[in-house]
Amino acid sequence: MARKFHLGWFCNFTSGDWNGDFAPNEAPWDGKFYVEMAQAMERACFDYLMLEDTLMVSEAYQGTSEATLRYALQAPKHDPLPLAAMIGAATTRLGVVATMSTLAYPPFMLARLAATIDHICGGRFGWNIVTSGEDSAAQNFGMDELPPRETRYDMADEYVELVNQLFGSWAPDAVVMDRARGVYADHTKVRPINFVGKYFKCRGPLNTVASPQGRPVYVQAGGSPRGRAFAARTADSIIATANGTEGMKWYRDDVRTRAAAAGRDPDDIKVLFLIYPVIGATDEEAWAKYRRMVNAPDFIEAALAAIGTVTDIDFSRLDLDAELPRLTTNGEQGTLDKFAQWGSGKTLRQLASERYDGGLRLIGTPDAVAAQMGAAMEAVGGDGFLISTPFQRSSRRAVNDITEGLVPALQRRGLVRTRYETTTLRATLKEF
Numbered sequence: 235m236a237r238k239f240h241l242g243w244f245c246n247f248t249s250g251d252w253n254g255d256f257a258p259n260e261a262p263w264d265g266k267f268y269v270e271m272a273q274a275m276e277r278a279c280f281d282y283l284m285l286e287d288t289l290m291v292s293e294a295y296q297g298t299s300e301a302t303l304r305y306a307l308q309a310p311k312h313d314p315l316p317l318a319a320m321i322g323a324a325t326t327r328l329g330v331v332a333t334m335s336t337l338a339y340p341p342f343m344l345a346r347l348a349a350t351i352d353h354i355c356g357g358r359f360g361w362n363i364v365t366s367g368e369d370s371a372a373q374n375f376g377m378d379e380l381p382p383r384e385t386r387y388d389m390a391d392e393y394v395e396l397v398n399q400l401f402g403s404w405a406p407d408a409v410v411m412d413r414a415r416g417v418y419a420d421h422t423k424v425r426p427i428n429f430v431g432k433y434f435k436c437r438g439p440l441n442t443v444a445s446p447q448g449r450p451v452y453v454q455a456g457g458s459p460r461g462r463a464f465a466a467r468t469a470d471s472i473i474a475t476a477n478g479t480e481g482m483k484w485y486r487d488d489v490r491t492r493a494a495a496a497g498r499d500p501d502d503i504k505v506l507f508l509i510y511p512v513i514g515a516t517d518e519e520a521w522a523k524y525r526r527m528v529n530a531p532d533f534i535e536a537a538l539a540a541i542g543t544v545t546d547i548d549f550s551r552l553d554l555d556a557e558l559p560r561l562t563t564n565g566e567q568g569t570l571d572k573f574a575q576w577g578s579g580k581t582l583r584q585l586a587s588e589r590y591d592g593g594l595r596l597i598g599t600p601d602a603v604a605a606q607m608g609a610a611m612e613a614v615g616g617d618g619f620l621i622s623t624p625f626q627r628s629s630r631r632a633v634n635d636i637t638e639g640l641v642p643a644l645q646r647r648g649l650v651r652t653r654y655e656t657t658t659l660r661a662t663l664k665e666f
């Protein structure tokens with residue numbers, strides 16, 4: 235009997251696949267398209283839908299926002315939190331994860347928002363903890379530039395400690411609703427935290443009631459050594475990019491070792507690897523679809539501009555037909571490393587064209603891709619996949635390929651769940 239693995243879906247509140255062959259005519263900005271998508275994920279028994287977020291209109295490519303806006307890369311983007319609330323109210327079992335940056339939200343506001351949405355979702359909310367990776371985002375919050383990665387993670391360590399205290403500032407039984415005595419909440423069970431740290435100061439208590447899950451599920455995507463250490467200490471689920479099964483296994487083993495060293499049970503962390511399956515009724519059809527995408531006239535420029543938005547690197551300055559020189563970034567180093575395939579000798583053009591094959595080349599019929607995913611998980615040891623579409627451009631057709639094609643094939647192989655056994659996201663993640 236094959237061991238089951240977990241599934242997440244990765245998208246953002248953006249324009250969707252607005253000019254694709256199967257694009258709808260309606261704009262997605264009222265959120266209803268994404269709610270429908272979440273309902274499809276729930277029918278397919280996904281663990282969670284994860285709403286990505288960034289906080290800028292990037293000018294990394296050629297020093298202007300032209301490519302960003304022309305290709306709708308990371309912008310325009312709407313706030314994922316109201317959408318998370320809509321999705322939570324329109325589903326009953328699916329986990330709803332939204333991204334909030336420790337650089338942008340005051341901790342009290344974040345804890346309050348997370349507790350509120352965890353109630354709206356009935357205990358299915360997760361927070362994707364990010365520290366932001368762009369100067370242009372930092373400049374929207376009063377900073378001149380992005381603080382160095384080490385400082386961002388120092389701040390995040392303190393931030394998480396603070397919000398954990400806020401989530402604990404209401405005892406689970408603080409609300410008594412004693413009609414006879416006329417008491418709504420027992421004030422002895424609601425405590426200030428009086429937190430004073432190096433970066434943050436907060437009196438507390440939280441002014442919401444305790445969150446159904448105690449605190450939301452924590453999701454994180456550390457790529458650097460410091461980021462992986464943070465994720466291993468903090469996260470219930472890690473989302474990661476890695477090249478091929480070897481890279482995936484190395485990453486998972488690394489965070490599991492770090493988790494054990496920090497006194498945690500490594501099985502309490504579910505590592506989901508980002509993939510972009512391309513599904514067709516035949517292998518030829520899937521490959522034709524993939525080739526059409528990467529051979530489109532704008533694909534290389536859009537891919538380079540996209541990777542530039544989260545690394546603050548202007549790839550237009552580099553020779554497309556030469557090997558990519560070693561680069562570092564104060565932004566998303568892990569994403570850069572995955573893209574660059576260091577040591578492969580590949581040219582920038584080749585790397586850009588392989589941006590969405592994830593090293594696993596999941597291109598084929600539902601059953602063929604399901605078999606590949608099963609074999610990859612076998613080699614890696616667990617825990618699952620985070621499925622997305624290139625440029626996170628969602629369409630009903632792309633979702634359908636996954637929820638009505640790939641997932642049933644995975645289910646027939648006994649690789650993923652066919653029904654939910656529990657109600658909260660934390661329990662769903664711990665089901666196997």
Ligand SMILES: Cc1cc2nc3c(=O)[nH]c(=O)nc-3n(C[C@H](O)[C@H](O)[C@H](O)COP(=O)(O)O)c2cc1C
Nearest residue numbers: 286287333364455456457458461473475566567568
């Ligand atoms: C699958 C995945 C999703 C991510 N989503 C976001 C996001 O929504 N917002 C964001 O600012 N960063 C996001 N990141 C970036 C990570 O938070 C992190 O900064 C990155 O992986 C680099 O790791 P490092 O911070 O340890 O260098 C994501 C990364 C990955 C791999």
